Amino acid sequence: MRPLVLLSKNLPLFIEMNSYCNSQGWFIHNMTSPQKTVEMVDNNNVSGLIWDLATTDLQTSLEILEKIRNKVDGPIIVLSPIKKRNERKLFYDINVDSYLVAPLEYPELIAKFKQLFWVYDKFAVNEARKQLSRDTNTTVKCHDLSIDLKHYRVSQSGNDLGLTPKEFSILWYLMQHRGQVLSRDQLIAGVWGYDNAGSTRTIDIHISHLRDKLEKNPQEPQWIKTVRGFGYILNNDYPLVSVE
Numbered sequence: 239m240r241p242l243v244l245l246s247k248n249l250p251l252f253i254e255m256n257s258y259c260n261s262q263g264w265f266i267h268n269m270t271s272p273q274k275t276v277e278m279v280d281n282n283n284v285s286g287l288i289w290d291l292a293t294t295d296l297q298t299s300l301e302i303l304e305k306i307r308n309k310v311d312g313p314i315i316v317l318s319p320i321k322k323r324n325e326r327k328l329f330y331d332i333n334v335d336s337y338l339v340a341p342l343e344y345p346e347l348i349a350k351f352k353q354l355f356w357v358y359d360k361f362a363v364n365e366a367r368k369q370l371s372r373d374t375n376t377t378v379k380c381h382d383l384s385i386d387l388k389h390y391r392v393s394q395s396g397n398d399l400g401l402t403p404k405e406f407s408i409l410w411y412l413m414q415h416r417g418q419v420l421s422r423d424q425l426i427a428g429v430w431g432y433d434n435a436g437s438t439r440t441i442d443i444h445i446s447h448l449r450d451k452l453e454k455n456p457q458e459p460q461w462i463k464t465v466r467g468f469g470y471i472l473n474n475d476y477p478l479v480s481v482e
Contacts, residue, residue: 240264240355240424241283245275246290246317251342255288258348263421263468272302279306286312286351289334292319296328304332313354317342356427359415380413381476383452399451404429408444409452412462417474419465445470 240263244255247270259266264285269275272294278284287310291299303314313335318325326337335354338347376388384393390406392399401409411428412420420428422438449456461473 240285240312242266242286242288242351243269243275243278243284244288244290245269245272245293246288247293248290251290251317254344255347258344262348262352262423263419264351272298276302276306279309284310284312286310286355287314288317288347289314290317292317296325300328300332303329303334307333312358313351315347315350315354352423352427355424359424359428377481378478379481380416380478384481385410385413394452401448401451405444405448405451408441409448412470412472413478416472416478419468419471421469424469 242259242264244252244266246252246268252268256266256268267278267282269278270293275287275289279287287306289299289303299316303316307314314333315336315338316329316334318337318339321339329337336350338350376386378385378387382395384396386392387410390401390403392401392406392409407429408425411425422441425441426438445462446456449459449462452461453459463471463473465471
């Protein structure tokens, strides 16, 4: 599940954003105080932040966002009630991801978040792969699973599971986000790419096939679990380690 923070005193914005975010399987914390927002980011894992400039003055916004930029794990989007000359550049200079001006189209905002999540997720996975490729061995283990990143093979207790390339990609993406609830849309974006028109039903079919190969009892999965109403989560009981 993606935990987001929305700073705004605009009640209609709260209501609309909660509705849209819930439909994506994202949980949103509604804040009205900039200082409380800082405390929320300091003390919690936050995957994204929406900052309404109507809540506080420009200088305070710039100072706070620059301070917390590295503490937010994902995109920061600033909402401005009016377009002001050179204001957009000030926020891009402190590494804010996007600056949107009213009137706000909520589907556009959600689409922007999905696209930015895809970029962040791709970067994280690619960085992990680069780190592994620097080692002489490209095999990692997680409990009884052995994952060969060079040859795209997965074995369990020494037995090759015979995963298809797409099944391998889904499992590896889940492995990179183990312990995190991923919606079907997130899996489509992370595995197929944001512009791919794959359906959520496609994900369910691939997960079913993965469970048949991976789980001792696919009806009571221990590795890939369903979070009803949201998506899937990979068991996070075991560390992911590089094989020496």
